[in-house]
Amino acid sequence: METPLIVWCCTVGLILILLILRLMPHHISNRKHRIRIFEIGTEREEFFVPGDSLQKYDTIDYNDDF
Amino acid sequence: MISEASAPSPEELGCFLSQYGAWLLGSGSTCIRVEKNINRMAQAFGMDVEITLLPRHLQIAVCRCGRDSVATCLSAVCQTPTSFNIITRLSELSWAIADGRIDFATAKQRFDQIVCSDRQNKTAVLLMVALANASFCRLFGGDAAAMAIVGIATLCGYFLKTVMIERGIDIRAVFIICALVSSILGATGILFPYGSTPYIAVATSVLYLVPGIPFLNSFSDLLHRHYICAFSRFADAVILTGCLSAGLCGGMLLMKIGMF
Numbered sequence: 001m002e003t004p005l006i007v008w009c010c011t012v013g014l015i016l017i018l019l020i021l022r023l024m025p026h027h028i029s030n031r032k033h034r035i036r037i038f039e040i041g042t043e044r045e046e047f048f049v050p051g052d053s054l055q056k057y058d059t060i061d062y063n064d065d066f
Numbered sequence: 067m068i069s070e071a072s073a074p075s076p077e078e079l080g081c082f083l084s085q086y087g088a089w090l091l092g093s094g095s096t097c098i099r100v101e102k103n104i105n106r107m108a109q110a111f112g113m114d115v116e117i118t119l120l121p122r123h124l125q126i127a128v129c130r131c132g133r134d135s136v137a138t139c140l141s142a143v144c145q146t147p148t149s150f151n152i153i154t155r156l157s158e159l160s161w162a163i164a165d166g167r168i169d170f171a172t173a174k175q176r177f178d179q180i181v182c183s184d185r186q187n188k189t190a191v192l193l194m195v196a197l198a199n200a201s202f203c204r205l206f207g208g209d210a211a212a213m214a215i216v217g218i219a220t221l222c223g224y225f226l227k228t229v230m231i232e233r234g235i236d237i238r239a240v241f242i243i244c245a246l247v248s249s250i251l252g253a254t255g256i257l258f259p260y261g262s263t264p265y266i267a268v269a270t271s272v273l274y275l276v277p278g279i280p281f282l283n284s285f286s287d288l289l290h291r292h293y294i295c296a297f298s299r300f301a302d303a304v305i306l307t308g309c310l311s312a313g314l315c316g317g318m319l320l321m322k323i324g325m326f
Contacts, residue, residue: 003322005228008251008253011247012251014249015222015226015251016228018225
């Protein structure tokens with residue numbers, strides 16, 4: 001392989017490594033606060049209407065015992 | 067003019083004005099701007115002021131008009147990135163004081179807010195710099211492929227610059243490394259057959275590093291006879307341009323691109 005191509009590949013590789021190292025911790029720390037467009041929700045979330053008690057029971061099933 | 071009862075003491079005003087000037091000068095303002103703004107505020111409080119501007123320090127002597135006691139304050143010029151936002155808002159502050167719209171305590175509060183709240187969106191700046199440099203490429207006759215290459219080379223180079231400056235690496239080393247990386251990435255069009263203007267891409271890939279503001283400020287200072295600051299800024303700008311050139315030459319040598 002000729003020298004310019006090796007230099008170019010090394011430069012691009014180093015930049016990519018730096019980019020990954022830089023963005024990965026940021027991505028991990030923000031994972032909990034990420035806004036998901038699609039996700040599998042719990043039954044409680046699906047049937048919740050404003051006014052219902054918030055997490056009264058330690059179950060993911062919806063419970064309408066008042 | 068603000069009444070003497072509500073006006074600060076010369077010591078208080080001197081301390082405030084020296085900090086104000088240090089921030090204004092550090093944010094990339096010219097010497098004449100610093101002088102005008104400080105004089106405007108001092109006159110509003112009924113004080114005379116003498117300013118000594120040096121490349122890294124600012125000395126201010128303040129006294130009440132017609133009195134002998136003088137307060138002298140010295141501040142180191144703040145080492146901050148160039149910010150037109152800070153310059154604009156500090157100039158607005160000087161006018162607010164001169165027009166008597168705010169008192170000294172409010173002015174101090176507002177000054178603290180201005181210098182603490184200048185948060186630029188790094189991602190937006192990165193994208194704008196890349197876009198601007200790609201536009202430069204087009205201006206010099208580059209085609210779409212060259213513009214794309216210059217945009218990516220600038221993105222990588224500017225990102226690297228941000229990371230290295232945050233780590234406290236010497237600015238001259240930062241310029242050499244960024245110019246080297248950008249010129250190597252700018253040579254993509256020569257290495258792989260993309261577009262018809264690959265040499266324009268190499269030449270314009272480092273333009274984002276040109277220290278334009280220090281050059282302009284040095285000429286402004288020269289015109290207003292602030293020779294020490296003018297030569298200091300000019301020397302700084304020339305050294306950075308030399309570092310940029312060294313990085314570009316290194317990149318061209320590594321990529322085996324003929325210079326002449």
